[in-house]
Amino acid sequence: MLVPFVSRSLSSSLRTKNPSFFLATRAVTNPVEKYWTHLQSNDPNIEKALTRVGAKLDSSCVKELLTRCSCTNKHPTSGLRFFIWAGIQREYRHNSHMYNIACKLFNINQNPNLITDVIDAYTLDNSVVNLKSFKVVLNLCKEAKLPNEGLWVLKKMQDFNCKPDTTAYNLVIRVFCEKGKMDEALMLMQEMSLSNLYPDMVTFITMVKSFCDLGRIQDASKLFKIVKQQGCSLNVIAYSTLLDGICKVGDLEKGLNLLDEMNKKGGSCTPTVVTYTSMIRNFCEKKKSMEALTILDRMENNGCLANRVTVTTFINGLITENRIDEAYKLIDRVVNKGNVSKGECYSSLVVTLLRFGKDEDGEKVFRKMLSNGLKPDGLACSMLLKKMCLKEVMDAFEVCNEIEKLGFVSSIDSEIYSMMMDGLCRKGCLMEASKLARLMIEKGVRLNGSYSESVVEYLNNAGEMELVSRIFGG
């Protein structure tokens, strides 16, 4: 858990004597406390009570309340009811990250009964639940990868006078698909028509993708044909999904033919940068990165420009084949077209080299970027500095200073700063640690919790009370 690096509200004597107190302190906002009171009250109609609170919701507030509910272990159902209630509020919407947090905190995947418990609680309490609430529940099932519970919820909706719509069906179909349970997915697809809903492009693409992932290209193509026969117009996403599947199983030739077909059809089937990039990736994965260059020719001839993903994909392929010179050539070529910047391209090169364990090459490119005034992105900086911290923290510190001097405001992970601070303290480089502390304070970077205690301990042992107070006192 991250803790605030600087907490001006605490007295410095308290902080230096008892850093763990400081670590346990968490900033609390008013809405959290307001909602928390109601969540603890065991009110059978939690939703009504929560609505009456009327305090502003945001993701940190939701996260905090979920954490509290999951920590106490007494309120998993209330916690989930809060989550579902929050998800249907007008001014707030859960993002996918929030679903992920909820699933992890309540360990829904391992405790699927939580889903049924919540719905049963709604029944028991006569709660008013609408279609929107059920979509939140279905999204939880999706995030927790629970197809059977998803199906159960879909059936249960009728008890609450809610009729599942296409989106609801598609959600559950997707969960079955992700589990590779295609028979169940197909059955749901059929069931949709029986309830006067019809599979749409989303249903279709979900199915095609899963058949492709399973290597069942024939089944995917069959589905494709059926949709065509029904007179539905297919779009570029559908075609690109099938194209990717065909290439993945190794049939690049057939893939190229399909790409031609898409170009001929034109309109909503015209290949996009995503289509070309996935084609390039497939060539690269088969160690044919030089041949992939012909795809780049094709896309440029069709007036489609490579973007950053295209470049990254290419660099990955070229470095895998040890063709670093070709990677440089490619970067020049793409940069000349003006769609991707030099800094972005070289950042991708650094990241790829480091990822492949070519640390020296990566560092060389990185330093060259700095000397040429090219701005490395956050990931390139973070990855390089992390590697350097593990080898020689002073080198990392020096590079970090250089980045600062050039005024490159890259988002370096707080983890990296914390690691560096820890390393400098361990080495007894107090001057540097002090300088880094100032930089972190200036940038508002928080010291990662796992390093706080060790950093304080080293500095205290070294008699650097002043530095400790500067770190924690600003």
Place this chain on the structure above:
DNA sequence: TTAGGGTTAG
């Protein structure tokens, strides 16, 4: 607002 490509983790 349930669907397509890469690199972090949130």
